[in-house]
Amino acid sequence: MSGGVDSSVAAYLLSKSGSQLVGVSMQVWDYKKNSAENSRATCCSPADFCDARRVAASLNIPYYVVDFEATFEREVIQRFVDTYKSGQTPNPCIDCNSKVKFRELRERAKGFGCSHVATGHYARIRQSADGYHLLRGRDLEKDQSYFLYTCRQEELGETLFPVGDFTKPEIRELAREAGLVTADKPESQDICFVAGSTHDFVATIGGRRPRGSFITKDGTKVGEHDGIHRFTVGQRRGLNLGGHAEPLYVVDIDPAQDRVIVGPKEDLKRESFPVREMHLVSPGLRRRVAEMRSPFEFDAVVQVRSRHRGVKAIVRVLSETEATVLWRDDWAAVSPGQAAVMYDLENEELLAGGRISR
C-alpha cells in the first residue's frame, strides 16, 4: 500500500471479497536522508504512509511499514545510477517489481503466513490449463503490464491485481464510495525516489560523469555537454544545440569517450535491435522455447517505452534469454537499457520482455 488510490482500492476490493488481509507499505528509501527538499509529492514518502495507515484502519485490516531499504538500494538505486552512467536509460520500476515487490516482499509475506501478494497494478492475470497469463489492464491508458514482464509463473500464481479489471475513473469512484481518504489524491507519475531532477540525483548518488562532446555521425563536434548521464537515446529537448536545419536527436551514446552522438530523426531508425536478459511469460511461448532446437520467429506487438502503444514486429528468439526484434512497416526509436516487451497480436497478452541492448 503506497498511500495512493490504486493500492487503497485494491485493499478495499479484497476486503469486500472476504479475504484475510495484511496491509504493507514498503519502506524503500530514506527521503529525509537523501533529499534536501522535504518533498511530499512522491509516493512512499512518510506522508503517504499516513494515508495508507488511515485506509487500512478504515478497512479494519492490520497494517505495517516493512523495511526494504537495503535491497532497494542494491537492486534498484545502484542499477539506476550505473545504467545512466554507462550511457543507457534505466527502468527502475521493472527492477523494483522483479527484485523487491515480487521477490523479497513475496518471501517476507510468506513469513507473515500470507499465501498471495496483491498490488494496485493495472494488469490482469488469467489462469488456464497450461499456466498463468499476464494481460494488459482493462484501462489501456493506465496499463502497467509493461513493468511486470519479469514475473515468473510461480509469482503470477501467488499475485493478485484487483484493480486490473477496472478503469481509473471507476477506481476513483470505488474509493469515493468506500470513503477512502486517498480517493482524490493526485497521480504519482515520476520516479518515486527522485524528488528533484534525475540528472542531479544520479550525480549526487553516483558521482558526476565528465563533460564531453556532442558529435554528429560523421564525427563533427557540434557542442559540449555536462555528462552522458543526462541523455537518453531519442531525446530531443534539452540539448541546446541551435542553428541546425532540422531538429537534432540523441541517436547514440558512447560512454568510453563520453560522447553523445546527435542527428536527424531518421538516424534513430534501425532495422532491428537485440534484446537481452529476456523473461518468457506466456505458457505457450515458454513451452515453444523450451522445445526449440534452433532460432525461430513469431509476430508480436513490441512496446519499447512505458508510454508507447507498441508496433508490430518480428521477434527472432535466439535462446531462452536472447532475441532480436526486427521492425516491419513501422518502427520506434529505442533506448538501450529500456525494456522491449512483446505482446500478442491483439496487443493484450504479454508474451515476453527483455532489455534493449546496443
Added chain:
Amino acid sequence: MTVDCDANATYAPDESLQGVIVRAISLSGNPSSLHRGGQRAKAALEEARAAVREFLGAEAHDQVVFTSGASEANNTVIASCSAERPVGRIISTLIEHPCVLEPLKALQSAGRDVVFVAPDASGEVPVDGVVRALTPDTALVSVMAANNETGVINRVGEIARAVREIAPRARIHTDAAQLPGKVPVSFWELGADYMTVSGHKLGAPAGVGALVIRDGVSLKPLILGGPQEEKLRGGTENVLGIVSFGAVASVVGKDLAKRIGAMRGARDAFEALMAERCPTWAFNGRDRSRLPNTSSVFIPGVRADDLVVALDLEGILISAGAACSSGKPEPSHVLLAMGQDAQRVKSTVRISFRADIEPKDVERLVDVLCTVAGRMNRSA
C-alpha cells in the same frame, strides 16, 4: 485474545485502574484555582505525589516533580546540570535511552566534554568503567538503572558511592524508567541526586512521569511559565495523568512481591522452554541481574522486524529492540554497544512480560515463536 509480551514499551492499564482513570476525569478543576474545584484537584495531586514518593522509596523531604514523562525529566536534569556547572565533564553510557543520549550529544557538539561509557558484553555498565572516566571536575554522571532492551540492571548504588568519593561535587542522575513495578525501588539505596520515572511503564496512561530530587539538591526548570510544582515545572498539571500515576503506584505497591514473582516465573519458564526447544537461540544478559520480566532473544536467521509482524498477526505483541516511533527500525544501539554484529542485532527480539500473564500464554508464545521462525527460515 491478544497476549501482550511488550510491557517494557508500555504497560497497558490494568482493568482495575481504568475505573480510577475514569473517575479522575471528574477532577476537572485547575489545581491553581482557589475555588473548591481547583482545590479538589490540588488535593488529589498531592495525594498522588505522596503515593509516588512512597512507592519509589523516597524520603519525605525529597521532591517529586511531575513531568510529561521520562523524556522531559531526563532533558530537564541534563539541561539543569549543564547550566549550573558550565564547565566540567559529563559522564553517561552508550546504552541510555535516546532522550538522554540526544541532549548529551547536542552538548558534546557544542564543545562540552561528554564521555559515554561502554557496557560489557552482557550489557552491564562496569563500575570501574565509570570510575576510570571520572575527573575531579566531573559535573554530572547519568547512568540508567535498568536497560529497556536487555533488562540488565546496573549497579547504580555502587557507582554513586564511587562518584561521591572521587568527584564529590558531581551530580548523579539515574534514568529509572524501567524499574518501578518490576523491582522494589529505593531512591535512597540508588544514592542518586535525581531519578527519572515514567507513568506509562507502570500502568498509568502515557503523558506523565516524575523527577525525584534528593532533598537539598537544586534544579533549574526546563519549562518556565508558572509556579506549579514549586516553580520547578511550569504548566497546568496533567491532573488526569498524575492521579492515575498515583493510583497505580498504590495498587502496584501493595502486591509488588507477587507481581514480581509472576513476571519472573513467566520469563524463566519462557527461557527454559526456549532453551529446550531451540538450543541455538541465545539470551542477552542472562548471566546478570535483570528485570524479572525481560528476555532479549537472539533468533538466528530471522529478521526481528518481520517476526514482530508475524507474531502480531497471531495476536502476540513483542518488539524488535526498543519500541520505535518511525516505521523504520534502526539496529539497536544497545546491542551494538555490547559488541554484537549488525546481523545478530537485526535478529534479536525483546519479550517483556506483564504481571498478569497466564502460564498457557507463555506456552503459546513459545509455540508460535518456534513455528513462525521455522517458517521464515524456510522462505528466506
